Amino acid sequence: MITDPRVLEEDFVPSEIAHRHDELEKLSHAVRPVLHGQRAPASLVTGPSGAGKTCLSLFVAERAGEQVDHPFFTRVMGWESRREVLQQICRSLAPAVETTSRSAGDLERFIRDRVDRDHPHLVIIDEADQVPDDILLQVLYEMPGIGLSLVGNHRQDILADLPDRIQSRLTPYEEVQLSRYSTEQLVDILDARVNQGFVPGSVSVEQIERVARAADGNARSAIGTLAMAFSQANLHDHASIHDEDIDAALRDVDGELRERAMDRLSGHHRVLFDIVVNAGTEVAATDVYERYEARVNEPMSNRQVRRYMQKLEEYGFIESGGENRWRTYQVKE
Ligand SMILES: Nc1ncnc2c1ncn2[C@@H]1O[C@H](COP(=O)(O)OP(=O)(O)O)[C@@H](O)[C@H]1O
């Protein structure tokens, strides 16, 4: 049934980005000065989960990188530590380099030696509202030849908590806002995957429409449902996708996507979620923080924990009630 299984993978960057023409132009435009080694405002890519932020950012960076003959970009996750981020940049600059024994300062020097205005590099910080370390942004921002692209749900969550001196450095920025997809747009995105990866006749138009409608504007959810329907069909030796394969996929897709999301989050997120799970009922934010501090060796600040909890809520693991010091959390069923 399938000829190219990559089309069902979440990290697959398609050869065409559908329905994001203006956003694509705007982001490409924002990245152009970086490509030419010029000082550029940071670019911000914002929008709800599944709106194509990561996909668009990687697509633009890959396309820009084709114009130079050195490694042009590194994508890191916002919750990674400064040292982890620097290690990854080093590894994309020089894949063979040994990074595990090096200090942050050493890694930073390594990057400075290789990146300059003739050899510029774009750092994409995904889930940038989770960055625990203001110094990281400052260090990167001040390195000649480095451009920054910050990806996250809301502009204010990326910028608001940053110290003024860093905020003022990141401003002006170029913001590319993505909105949820319409059902028709999701149909087109699914169609493109099906045409590229499936044997003709494996999925019907009605089935694609059904998957698109259920995904509620979220491309990750749409593609995830298709992938799970395909696994179901395989499991039952169906030669094409049956409607009951889609029934099963729709039943399980939210849980599956949540599991995948949890696997990608940091150890801190997992400890915090575990604390809420173990509480068994509503738990006060102050208690969460106390238990967290008791459980980890190098606890993050209160402010950072709040951001982690916000991410857990965005991903649908927990829900919160109350405000400020009355805030409580509980597992979302
Ligand atoms: N316009 C698009 N064309 C093709 N595929 C897309 C498009 N937008 C999103 N996708 C796919 O949908 C999935 C979710 O997109 P992603 O960029 O991860 O969303 P976000 O980062 O906003 O949560 C990915 O597999 C991505 O390749």
Ligand SMILES: [Mg+2]
């Ligand atoms: Mg993303």
